Amino acid sequence: MGRYILRRVLEAIPALLGVTIISFLLLHLIPMNPVRALLGNHYTPARAAILAHNLGLDKPLYMQYLIWLWKAIHGNFQYSYVYNEPVIQLIMNALPHTLELVAIAVMVAHLAAIGLGTAQAYKANTVFDQVVTVLMYLFYAMPVFWLGILLIKLFAFHLGWFPAGGITNPNNPNPNFWSYLYHLVLPSLTLVITSLAQWGRYMRSSVRETLVQDYIRTARSKGATEFRVLFVHALRNSVLPLITLFGLSLPALLGGALVVEEIFNYPGMGLLFWQAAGQTDYPVLLAIIVFLGAVTILGNLLADLLYAIVDPRISYN
Amino acid sequence: MQNPIEVVAETNLQEVTYSYQGRVWRRFWKSPLTIAGIAGLAFLVLFSFVGPLFYRVNPLAINLAHMMQPPNAQFPLGTDDLGRNYLARVMVGGQSSLIVGFASAVVSMAFGTLYGMVSGMAGRWVDTILMRFVDIILSIPGLFILLFLDAVFKPSVFIMVIILAATSWLTVARLVRAEVLSLKTRTYIEAAQALGASNWRIMLKYLFPNFLGTVLVAGTFSVALSILTVATLSFLGLGLPPPAPNWGAELSSAMNYMFQNSWWLTYPPGLAILLAELSINFIGDGLRQAFDSRL
Numbered sequence: 058m059g060r061y062i063l064r065r066v067l068e069a070i071p072a073l074l075g076v077t078i079i080s081f082l083l084l085h086l087i088p089m090n091p092v093r094a095l096l097g098n099h100y101t102p103a104r105a106a107i108l109a110h111n112l113g114l115d116k117p118l119y120m121q122y123l124i125w126l127w128k129a130i131h132g133n134f135q136y137s138y139v140y141n142e143p144v145i146q147l148i149m150n151a152l153p154h155t156l157e158l159v160a161i162a163v164m165v166a167h168l169a170a171i172g173l174g175t176a177q178a179y180k181a182n183t184v185f186d187q188v189v190t191v192l193m194y195l196f197y198a199m200p201v202f203w204l205g206i207l208l209i210k211l212f213a214f215h216l217g218w219f220p221a222g223g224i225t226n227p228n229n230p231n232p233n234f235w236s237y238l239y240h241l242v243l244p245s246l247t248l249v250i251t252s253l254a255q256w257g258r259y260m261r262s263s264v265r266e267t268l269v270q271d272y273i274r275t276a277r278s279k280g281a282t283e284f285r286v287l288f289v290h291a292l293r294n295s296v297l298p299l300i301t302l303f304g305l306s307l308p309a310l311l312g313g314a315l316v317v318e319e320i321f322n323y324p325g326m327g328l329l330f331w332q333a334a335g336q337t338d339y340p341v342l343l344a345i346i347v348f349l350g351a352v353t354i355l356g357n358l359l360a361d362l363l364y365a366i367v368d369p370r371i372s373y374n
Numbered sequence: 375m376q377n378p379i380e381v382v383a384e385t386n387l388q389e390v391t392y393s394y395q396g397r398v399w400r401r402f403w404k405s406p407l408t409i410a411g412i413a414g415l416a417f418l419v420l421f422s423f424v425g426p427l428f429y430r431v432n433p434l435a436i437n438l439a440h441m442m443q444p445p446n447a448q449f450p451l452g453t454d455d456l457g458r459n460y461l462a463r464v465m466v467g468g469q470s471s472l473i474v475g476f477a478s479a480v481v482s483m484a485f486g487t488l489y490g491m492v493s494g495m496a497g498r499w500v501d502t503i504l505m506r507f508v509d510i511i512l513s514i515p516g517l518f519i520l521l522f523l524d525a526v527f528k529p530s531v532f533i534m535v536i537i538l539a540a541t542s543w544l545t546v547a548r549l550v551r552a553e554v555l556s557l558k559t560r561t562y563i564e565a566a567q568a569l570g571a572s573n574w575r576i577m578l579k580y581l582f583p584n585f586l587g588t589v590l591v592a593g594t595f596s597v598a599l600s601i602l603t604v605a606t607l608s609f610l611g612l613g614l615p616p617p618a619p620n621w622g623a624e625l626s627s628a629m630n631y632m633f634q635n636s637w638w639l640t641y642p643p644g645l646a647i648l649l650a651e652l653s654i655n656f657i658g659d660g661l662r663q664a665f666d667s668r669l
Binding site for chain 1: 506507509510511512513514515516517518519521522523524525526598602605606609610611612622625626628629632635637640644647648651652655656
């Protein structure tokens with residue numbers, strides 16, 4: 058087990074390096090000279106040459122990469138062209154918001170998917186099952202942005218129950234925890250609905266497969282209540298693969314978070330990225346790609362390790 | 375191209391046995407969801423490509439005297455903020471959305487299949503390197519790479535297709551490689567190798583027909599994903615350039631007038647995207663069942 062964990066952690070390192078290489082190469086796709094952007098109106102060929110030398114842009118490409126990587130490891134992702142602030146500062150302000158949004162959405166969506174999927178499997182091929190299946194199809198096909206608009210229209214505009222966007226009430230100088238949570242309801246609901254379908258469908262088929270196993274029949278014949286059979290015996294096994302599925306759906310979740318943040322004007326990584334894309338603020342764009350690549354790799358790593366810990370049937374040697 | 379054994383079987387038991395393709399087709403047409411999906415997609419194609427031939431209104435004509443009108447006799451779906459006919463815009467908007475979706479799926483299928491086949495056939499270190507590369511790119515959320523490329527290249531329809539394909543071939547490559555790895559140990563491949571067939575011949579003549587089903591299923595879902603992605607990019611204000619309409623961009627401008635209760639701007643493009651996604655997913659599910667694919 059310890060060996061497996063060590064191997065899995067070591068495997069993540071080249072993946073992380075790969076993400077930095079891809080990002081660095083993306084940077085060099087850009088048909089634009091950073092020196093020109095930094096100097097702006099003060100551009101003269103002489104100043105440009107000095108700045109290029111100072112920034113290390115006159116060195117060979119692999120040296121530039123190594124220098125960039127060295128700085129990145131130390132948290133130096135250059136300065137934003139637009140905000141005149143270190144990129145790392147911008148990211149550190151935005152990242153927690155995105156993580157909150159995604160974490161809440163993932164938790165709620167998993168609980169809902171487990172509940173619905175299990176109920177569907179238990180009541181397979183009934184009217185209830187079919188209604189939920191149709192709903193899941195709709196949720197799966199629903200574009201995130203349209204759903205966001207519809208939710209704002211219904212809950213913010215017509216009913217006025219929840220705010221249409223933002224992170225807290227701008228008129229309140231001292232927002233408390235509940236104010237933050239209150240503003241998270243609609244954005245996370247959007248993300249929950251669009252990611253629910255995949256996990257729910259998976260749960261349904263997984264529980265259905267489990268319910269015909271021998272040990273379920275044994276549990277029933279020992280006189281275990283249906284509740285116990287379902288939630289203690291069956292669910293334990295069917296829920297495990299969701300951990301892996303979560304790791305795999307991280308990129309899609311973060312992409313969904315981008316759209317949700319844009320619609321609800323929620324100041325996370327997605328909104329920062331979107332604004333930077335509009336203003337062609339390349340250092341910010343690249344740093345975010347590196348960060349989210351790292352978040353995905355670490356998320357997958359965590360999912361794999363967790364799976365190894367919670368499933369005692371598999372030996373990893 | 376029928377297997378001789380199956381031909382014999384067919385002549386003996388005509389009522390029961392069909393060729394492989396025949397079985398697949400029969401299963402495909404049996405599902406009511408598949409029929410619904412095909413009907414939905416056919417409706418959208420007719421609506422966006424044939425519709426404008428009959429409803430001859432310029433979707434780009436600005437008329438400030440008629441701006442923001444709810445649906446009425448002159449404008450069946452109302453008008454937008456520049457007084458443009460919304461029905462005409464939703465119709466023509468479907469064209470670029472559908473074309474980009476299908477074209478990029480075709481490109482990404484072709485490239486992904488080739489990449490996966492080469493990786494699976496080559497094996498050893500070539501396979502390791504090629505697949506590691508795929509893993510790494512897959513770990514960066516695709517939408518972010520797309521937005522980045524979008525901001526750099528300011529795409530036309532053609533570049534948009536390439537950019538979308540560039541981020542969606544990866545999963546196909548993985549699937550095809552897995553299929554090739556399991557297929558290439560079969561005895562009929564060994565027989566072909568023993569007869570001196572080249573690697574290319576083995577890939578195209580012996581392997582490809584066997585995982586065609588997987589590729590078709592994945593390709594169908596990829597069309598749905600591409601249509602959604604291009605709508606998302608346009609919604610975010612980056613996708614295809616204005617003033618030519620497309621569904622995502624229409625929704626994006628509708629959002630500016632959300633609080634003026636301009637419901638007629640919000641529903642038609644959203645419903646069109648939803649219908650496209652549902653139809654294509656239904657067709658994909660039908661194909662999956664027909665090919666009995668585990669995907």
